[in-house]
Amino acid sequence: MGNGPAGEAKTTYREALREALREALDADERVFLMGEDVGRYGGCFGVSLGLLEEFGPKRIRDTPLSESAFVGAGIGAAMAGLRPIVEIMTVNFSLLALDQILNNAATVLHMSGGQFPVPLVIRMTTGAGRQLAAQHSHSLEGWYAHIPGIRVLAPATIEDARHMLAPALADPDPVLIFEHGTLYSASGDLDPAAGPVDLDTASVRRPGTDISLITYGGCLPKAMAAADTLAADGISAEVVDLRTLRPLDDATITGSVARTHRAVVVDEAWRSGSLAAEVSSRITEQVFYELDAPVERVCSAEVPIPYARQLEEAALPQAVDIVKAAHRAVD
Amino acid sequence: MTAARTPKPAANPVRTARTANPARTAKAPRRTRPDTAGADTSHDRDLLRAMLLIRRFEERCVELYSAAKIRGFVHLYIGEEAVAVGVSEALTPDDAVVSTYREHGHALARGIPAEAVMAEMYGKATGCSHGRGGSMHLFDAGHRFYGGNAIVGGGLPLAAGLALADRMRGEPRVTCCFFGDGALAEGEFHETANLAALWGLPLLLACENNLYAMGTALPREHAQTDLAMRAASYGMAAWAVDGMDVHAVERAARQAVEGIRAGSGPHFLELRTYRFRAHSMYDPDRYRDKAEIEQWKERDPIATLTERMRARSEWDDKALATIERLVAEEIDQAVEASEKAPTEPAEDLLRFVTSRSAEVN
Numbered sequence: 001m002g003n004g005p006a007g008e009a010k011t012t013y014r015e016a017l018r019e020a021l022r023e024a025l026d027a028d029e030r031v032f033l034m035g036e037d038v039g040r041y042g043g044c045f046g047v048s049l050g051l052l053e054e055f056g057p058k059r060i061r062d063t064p065l066s067e068s069a070f071v072g073a074g075i076g077a078a079m080a081g082l083r084p085i086v087e088i089m090t091v092n093f094s095l096l097a098l099d100q101i102l103n104n105a106a107t108v109l110h111m112s113g114g115q116f117p118v119p120l121v122i123r124m125t126t127g128a129g130r131q132l133a134a135q136h137s138h139s140l141e142g143w144y145a146h147i148p149g150i151r152v153l154a155p156a157t158i159e160d161a162r163h164m165l166a167p168a169l170a171d172p173d174p175v176l177i178f179e180h181g182t183l184y185s186a187s188g189d190l191d192p193a194a195g196p197v198d199l200d201t202a203s204v205r206r207p208g209t210d211i212s213l214i215t216y217g218g219c220l221p222k223a224m225a226a227a228d229t230l231a232a233d234g235i236s237a238e239v240v241d242l243r244t245l246r247p248l249d250d251a252t253i254t255g256s257v258a259r260t261h262r263a264v265v266v267d268e269a270w271r272s273g274s275l276a277a278e279v280s281s282r283i284t285e286q287v288f289y290e291l292d293a294p295v296e297r298v299c300s301a302e303v304p305i306p307y308a309r310q311l312e313e314a315a316l317p318q319a320v321d322i323v324k325a326a327h328r329a330v331d
Numbered sequence: 332m333t334a335a336r337t338p339k340p341a342a343n344p345v346r347t348a349r350t351a352n353p354a355r356t357a358k359a360p361r362r363t364r365p366d367t368a369g370a371d372t373s374h375d376r377d378l379l380r381a382m383l384l385i386r387r388f389e390e391r392c393v394e395l396y397s398a399a400k401i402r403g404f405v406h407l408y409i410g411e412e413a414v415a416v417g418v419s420e421a422l423t424p425d426d427a428v429v430s431t432y433r434e435h436g437h438a439l440a441r442g443i444p445a446e447a448v449m450a451e452m453y454g455k456a457t458g459c460s461h462g463r464g465g466s467m468h469l470f471d472a473g474h475r476f477y478g479g480n481a482i483v484g485g486g487l488p489l490a491a492g493l494a495l496a497d498r499m500r501g502e503p504r505v506t507c508c509f510f511g512d513g514a515l516a517e518g519e520f521h522e523t524a525n526l527a528a529l530w531g532l533p534l535l536l537a538c539e540n541n542l543y544a545m546g547t548a549l550p551r552e553h554a555q556t557d558l559a560m561r562a563a564s565y566g567m568a569a570w571a572v573d574g575m576d577v578h579a580v581e582r583a584a585r586q587a588v589e590g591i592r593a594g595s596g597p598h599f600l601e602l603r604t605y606r607f608r609a610h611s612m613y614d615p616d617r618y619r620d621k622a623e624i625e626q627w628k629e630r631d632p633i634a635t636l637t638e639r640m641r642a643r644s645e646w647d648d649k650a651l652a653t654i655e656r657l658v659a660e661e662i663d664q665a666v667e668a669s670e671k672a673p674t675e676p677a678e679d680l681l682r683f684v685t686s687r688s689a690e691v692n
């Protein structure tokens with residue numbers, strides 16, 4: 001999970017994202033970053049801090065509070081041959097640009113009969129856990145994963161934070177990258193051997209034999225912690241990090257379940273109509289006869305995320321919930 | 332400077348005919364207190380106390396945030412108190428207020444008890460949003476306070492809807508919507524301004540121009556920085572006001588509210604102010620000059636008012652000390668009550684998700 005030994009932390013998830021931006025800006029002069037407060041302020045979560053000084057205001061562009069306009073401008077610039085990286089502060093605010101993302105970015109290539117690809121990267125924060133209440137905490141990446149024409153990524157490790165951007169920029173179509181707000185300060189050693197991520201594959205973060213914990217993004221650390229607890233209970237859990245939410249890597253998911261015969265899908269979004277539902281459905285469609293127990297799901301309670309700490313904690317999937325679900329499947 | 336920068340548009344006969352609503356004049360508008368802005372000691376004392384309550388309340392919030400009693404995003408209003416207090420003076424309890432995430436001042440000036448606001452920041456059951464909202468989402472139906480909205484511009488269409496309902500029912504009420512200079516860049520502002528002007532809605536658009544949208548200075552956010560002029564282009568009365576002078580704000584707000592009640596449609600006030608503190612508790616404030624902040628502090632709305640009162644001589648340090656003491660007591664009580672208040676039990680997590688689940692308990 002990129003959490004190196006205490007006291008030896010070499011880099012943070014935030015710094016890894018920044019390094020990836022720096023590399024992309026260095027590598028290709030068509031690349032530029034734009035969004036609210038990405039420049040002078042340094043990014044609302046500090047990701048782009050220092051890049052304005054390094055690359056100048058033409059390539060690190062502060063925008064007005066106009067999500068629809070600057071996302072739409074990113075689409076146009078991408079169609080014109082540039083490689084914009086657009087930052088939206090949080091997924092909740094991306095709803096003001098949803099029209100541009102869904103009705104333009106995802107459709108133009110198709111509507112134009114293949115004439116106009118949109119090589120755009122959009123980054124945004126997602127998720128809860130910081131007591132920011134119901135307009136700053138939701139996990140709507142599953143909605144975006146519903147849309148054909150775009151690719152949806154959720155880096156959960158420092159390596160993926162560092163190495164997903166380059167292949168995302170190389171993708172000729174729109175790519176949405178969801179950064180979970182609780183991960184920015186996660187620190188650890190960046191594996192020097194890590195290179196560009198294959199955006200078509202999920203990753204097995206921990207091998208196991210008794211049950212598959214299938215998750216992504218901010219829930220990965222919780223699933224890893226649950227796997228530790230389960231190991232102490234004598235249950236060997238495999239942890240699968242989806243990391244690409246669209247298109248889903250069916251082979252890795254079903255391969256894992258075919259080995260372990262049990263699955264818990266963990267997703268911080270609400271259960272109804274969720275990505276967890278999609279994953280669960282694919283498992284039953286493709287490896288139903290491998291299953292020794294019904295697929296379990298651990299999702300957020302069906303409530304707008306509340307402010308008060310104990311309520312927020314109760315609303316979100318926690319490691320203990322994952323452990324309980326695993327026991328239900330195994331016992 | 333309350334000088335009308337943009338004169339009220341001449342009555343448009345077409346629009347008047349289209350929106351004429353006899354029911355609107357059926358009820359006499361309820362009166363606010365008489366306009367005594369800048370002339371009356373007891374009124375000034377009220378204004379001062381209201382501004383001091385906001386200032387000291389938020390200073391306490393900073394301490395409580397450091398002590399981890401309050402969490403989440405907290406946006407301070409310190410420096411902008413004259414705006415909330417001056418505008419609220421022009422509103423009656425029947426009017427409605429729609430606010431932003433920077434809304435402690437609006438809520439307190441509206442009369443929501445400090446205790447209910449503080450308890451909400453604590454995430455307690457006695458909070459004005461039952462611990463669900465926190466600092467950015469204060470709500471109070473009793474005070475017709477329709478919430479802190481944390482989507483920039485998000486409150487504007489909603490406010491237009493409240494005003495529309497009053498318009499359709501012939502209620503002589505005004506809806507006041509607060510928002511920042513940054514919100515003028517959002518499409519929702521422009522859509523709402525057009526709609527409200529087109530339909531002649533009883534809407535007060537109170538734009539708090541504090542010169543920054545987070546770390547982005549006004550001229551880096553807007554091609555045309557004359558915000559009142561832009562609002563006027565939608566065909567509504569709009570002018571700029573010195574938002575550091577509570578008397579100027581009150582006078583302008585009364586004039587605007589009167590115009591709205593008289594049926595001349597939405598009014599826009601550009602209230603020129605400044606936030607003395609960072610955007611939020613997370614903001615290291617790297618994007619502006621310390622000297623600029625100090626300069627604006629010389630125009631501190633609270634000091635400006637006390638000096639004006641002192642000059643009228645019916646005012647001294649003792650009187651100020653009395654108000655400070657009363658305010659401190661009110662805040663102490665709010666903190667004490669919030670400390671003692673029960674938390675919402677986690678079993679009630681799903682309460683308020685639907686109206687039916689709100690009834691449970």
Ligand SMILES: Cc1ncc(C[n+]2csc(CCOP(=O)(O)OP(=O)(O)O)c2C)c(N)n1
Binds near residue numbers: 036093482513
């Ligand atoms: C739609 C949307 N985009 C971005 C944000 C993040 N954000 C919160 S406050 C803020 C600045 C708003 O500035 P302004 O409207 O001037 O109000 P102020 O904070 O100065 O009172 C930003 C960018 C948000 N909350 N909502």
Ligand SMILES: [Mg+2]
Binds near residue numbers: 513539540541
């Ligand atoms: Mg502002």
